[in-house]
Amino acid sequence: MSGNSSWMNSLVNRMATSKFFNYLAGHVLVPYWAWRTPVYAQHGGPRATIPPGDNMQRMMNLILPLKDKTAVGRAKAALAIASNLDEIYAGLDNVGTVHFARFVIIENNMCMISSYDGDFSNYIRDFVAQLGTVFDSVVALIEGGDDMIPTKENIDAFINWVHDRDVYQIPDTATDLLRYGTIGHSAAKADGPDDLRLMPRALILQLHKNPNSLLGSGYRGYPGLSVAQIRHKMGLGW
Amino acid sequence: MSTFASRNAFDPADVQGNILRGYHYGRVRHLILEVHHAAAARRWLGQCVSGHPDAPQITTEEHWTTRPASCFNIGLTYFGLKGLGASKASLASFPTEFKAGMAGRSVKLGDIGESAPNYWAEPFDDPSKVQLIASIHADDLVELDRVEQQVVNAGSGAAFILHTARDGWNFDTDHVHFGYKDSISQPRFIGVHDPDNHADGQPQAPIGSMLIGYPTEYQGIRYNIPQPDVLGRNGAFNAFRILAQDVAAFEAYLDTAADELLDHPLSEELLALGAEASFGPDVSRREAMREIVAAKMCGRWRNGVPLALSPTTPNPEHEVSLTNFNYEDNDATGCPYGAHLRRANPREAAIVQRAARHTRRLVRRGVPYGKAFDPAKPDNEERGLLGNFICASLGGQFEALMCDWINLGLEDPQITGSNDPILGANFRETSWFHIPLKSGKNINLQGFPRFISTRGGAYTFLPGIPAIRYLASL
Numbered sequence: 001m002s003g004n005s006s007w008m009n010s011l012v013n014r015m016a017t018s019k020f021f022n023y024l025a026g027h028v029l030v031p032y033w034a035w036r037t038p039v040y041a042q043h044g045g046p047r048a049t050i051p052p053g054d055n056m057q058r059m060m061n062l063i064l065p066l067k068d069k070t071a072v073g074r075a076k077a078a079l080a081i082a083s084n085l086d087e088i089y090a091g092l093d094n095v096g097t098v099h100f101a102r103f104v105i106i107e108n109n110m111c112m113i114s115s116y117d118g119d120f121s122n123y124i125r126d127f128v129a130q131l132g133t134v135f136d137s138v139v140a141l142i143e144g145g146d147d148m149i150p151t152k153e154n155i156d157a158f159i160n161w162v163h164d165r166d167v168y169q170i171p172d173t174a175t176d177l178l179r180y181g182t183i184g185h186s187a188a189k190a191d192g193p194d195d196l197r198l199m200p201r202a203l204i205l206q207l208h209k210n211p212n213s214l215l216g217s218g219y220r221g222y223p224g225l226s227v228a229q230i231r232h233k234m235g236l237g238w
Numbered sequence: 239m240s241t242f243a244s245r246n247a248f249d250p251a252d253v254q255g256n257i258l259r260g261y262h263y264g265r266v267r268h269l270i271l272e273v274h275h276a277a278a279a280r281r282w283l284g285q286c287v288s289g290h291p292d293a294p295q296i297t298t299e300e301h302w303t304t305r306p307a308s309c310f311n312i313g314l315t316y317f318g319l320k321g322l323g324a325s326k327a328s329l330a331s332f333p334t335e336f337k338a339g340m341a342g343r344s345v346k347l348g349d350i351g352e353s354a355p356n357y358w359a360e361p362f363d364d365p366s367k368v369q370l371i372a373s374i375h376a377d378d379l380v381e382l383d384r385v386e387q388q389v390v391n392a393g394s395g396a397a398f399i400l401h402t403a404r405d406g407w408n409f410d411t412d413h414v415h416f417g418y419k420d421s422i423s424q425p426r427f428i429g430v431h432d433p434d435n436h437a438d439g440q441p442q443a444p445i446g447s448m449l450i451g452y453p454t455e456y457q458g459i460r461y462n463i464p465q466p467d468v469l470g471r472n473g474a475f476n477a478f479r480i481l482a483q484d485v486a487a488f489e490a491y492l493d494t495a496a497d498e499l500l501d502h503p504l505s506e507e508l509l510a511l512g513a514e515a516s517f518g519p520d521v522s523r524r525e526a527m528r529e530i531v532a533a534k535m536c537g538r539w540r541n542g543v544p545l546a547l548s549p550t551t552p553n554p555e556h557e558v559s560l561t562n563f564n565y566e567d568n569d570a571t572g573c574p575y576g577a578h579l580r581r582a583n584p585r586e587a588a589i590v591q592r593a594a595r596h597t598r599r600l601v602r603r604g605v606p607y608g609k610a611f612d613p614a615k616p617d618n619e620e621r622g623l624l625g626n627f628i629c630a631s632l633g634g635q636f637e638a639l640m641c642d643w644i645n646l647g648l649e650d651p652q653i654t655g656s657n658d659p660i661l662g663a664n665f666r667e668t669s670w671f672h673i674p675l676k677s678g679k680n681i682n683l684q685g686f687p688r689f690i691s692t693r694g695g696a697y698t699f700l701p702g703i704p705a706i707r708y709l710a711s712l
């Protein structure tokens with residue numbers, strides 16, 4: 001290897017992690033790629049899968065932008081949840097497949113974060129059957145929510161609407177690629193992830209379309225068990 | 239409108255006849271068609287609902303006094319509606335799962351491995367070619383051929399490309415491959431005349447569980463009506479499935495399981511000493527045990543008698559109803575939680591998804607295809623069921639059933655993580671099936687393969703009669 005080319009290599013290598021290159025990549029290169037290779041935004045939430053364990057405790061991270069982005073708007077949202085809390089909890093209990101669910105206001109979004117068993121559409125449909133009337137008062141506060149009300153009579157559209165607002169889940173395999181410093185390079189973790197050249201382009205383009213994401217399918221303290229199995233084993237009655 | 243129709247709030251003349259009742263003909267032929275010349279196809283559709291002498295007439299839900307020589311119905315896929323010229327806005331108004339098509343939902347349906355759509359028989363491996371499924375029901379082949387010819391002649395032969403014809407026939411009084419009597423349970427509908435009028439322990443289903451545009455039993459939920467209203471209303475959705483049944487593997491498994499169970503320390507809880515006598519003259523313990531395994535897997539004895547009413551013998555001393563039963567007190571010592579029948583319809587039993595109770599019901603119109611299997615002369619010919627699973631929402635009913643209950647078993651914690659022993663996407667390495675016993679113990683069967691694989695299929699929309707007129711007018 002000549003001295004000259006190793007000088008070039010080290011320049012390119014340094015460039016790749018330089019602030020300037022990162023700026024260029026994020027603001028010019030990625031939009032250019034996105035323009036060259038149009039990518040559809042993948043749906044949020046977990047993908048359909050066969051192994052039973054992967055169908056338990058699936059994660060939902062809904063981000064619902066509030067219409068009113070002031071403290072008053074946030075207060076209204078807090079009130080809409082708080083004043084219906086008992087019904088919401090009773091309804092979730094009757095859905096039967098929900099491990100936990102919580103409502104969080106982050107910035108100007110109402111976020112509903114939950115862990116459920118089985119199919120996403122079935123979960124949302126049962127949720128609406130139980131709670132649609134109550135939940136409509138929450139949906140009314142969300143951008144684009146008016147078209148969905150009453151949710152019980154717009155069930156197919158509402159399921160899609162929710163699906164579109166569930167955070168994109170970076171597949172476990174892609175998460176592993178990031179973890180191990182990406183394809184073709186068994187490089188140590190330390191130099192992997194922040195080197196843009198080594199990240200799969202498809203993933204970057206997807207994150208361009210889907211700014212929010214969940215990394216992999218998440219941690220589970222008791223993998224592979226449904227709510228009802230846990231309740232049954234604990235003698236709580238399901 | 240007659241008083242009958244007004245009580246039902248739908249006009250039987252507006253609804254295709256294969257949704258709310260079974261025709262009970264001996265044979266069916268499904269013609270798998272692609273629209274070749276849209277204008278000719280539309281014209282022909284118009285002829286099918288206006289008494290044109292050369293076109294087969296769509297059978298409606300109206301009562302007949304004399305049974306016709308044949309009945310004729312159609313279903314359209316998403317590509318079919320597109321091929322006929324439905325507008326973009328109209329196409330977009332159909333439910334997501336219908337637009338994706340059956341092949342697009344394969345993982346949800348357990349259509350993986352050899353059942354994956356890319357292995358399906360032609361033309362199902364290319365869903366864009368499957369556009370219109372025309373179904374002819376008749377007792378004899380001459381009549382099937384006659385009507386098929388009428389379809390082929392549509393638009394002077396230019397309207398459609400006929401890709402394949404799939405024939406099914408009933409053999410041996412409603413028995414299907416695997417030897418079970420089938421076509422016993424069907425939902426009964428509020429206000430709809432039910433000539434069979436069998437008692438069954440379940441609430442009658444509102445018409446909206448099958449027809450689009452009516453209230454459902456699902457706590458105020460209404461499925462969206464595809465637009466324009468005239469197109470969507472009074473239609474229904476159908477999952478057409480070509481399901482191959484591996485009879486040799488099934489019978490071989492009954493042998494294996496029977497041998498295993500006869501040696502099992504709890505075997506007498508399943509089959510008391512001498513109880514085999516009630517199974518029939520000269521029936522051995524092994525033969526009786528085989529029947530017990532078959533019954534536990536299904537929820538009915540192969541002669542149709544429900545386990546819930548006759549837990550220990552296929553020949554109860556006093557005759558029992560074939561339809562009027564329930565899973566009383568959540569008991570599973572007769573019909574196991576994981577049996578096909580109970581997974582597919584838990585009736586009044588406790589289920590995890592309480593909100594979904596009675597909401598995932600299906601009308602089933604299945605007819606076997608392929609020659610009956612002869613154990614004396616085993617062969618490798620394909621045989622199975624041409625199944626139609628009809629509902630108002632494929633997502634809310636058919637798919638919901640397939641992905642959470644048939645496979646996965648979410649409805650009861652005691653079966654969660656296992657698949658339907660007959661229909662499920664099973665692997666020998668991981669399959670299991672619990673048989674709960676009176677003593678509170680379980681017998682666990684394991685190591686059975688997948689017995690039923692998918693060879694093709696399509697999601698179709700069964701348009702109402704005004705909808706067919708509307709499509710003809712596009």
Ligand code: HEM
Pocket residue numbers: 414415416418419420421422423424479481482483536538578579580582583600602622623625627636639640644661690
């Ligand atoms: C080759 C495939 C299949 C075979 C051999 C089969 C066999 C049977 C048999 C023997 C029965 C009992 C007869 C009766 O109650 O009418 C039955 C009932 C039933 N099956 Fe299947 N089946 C098959 C596919 C399916 C599929 C794909 C579904 C739906 C997802 C399904 C859903 C049902 C339902 C809902 C019942 C009635 C349960 C009730 O109301 O109690 N089956 N099946």
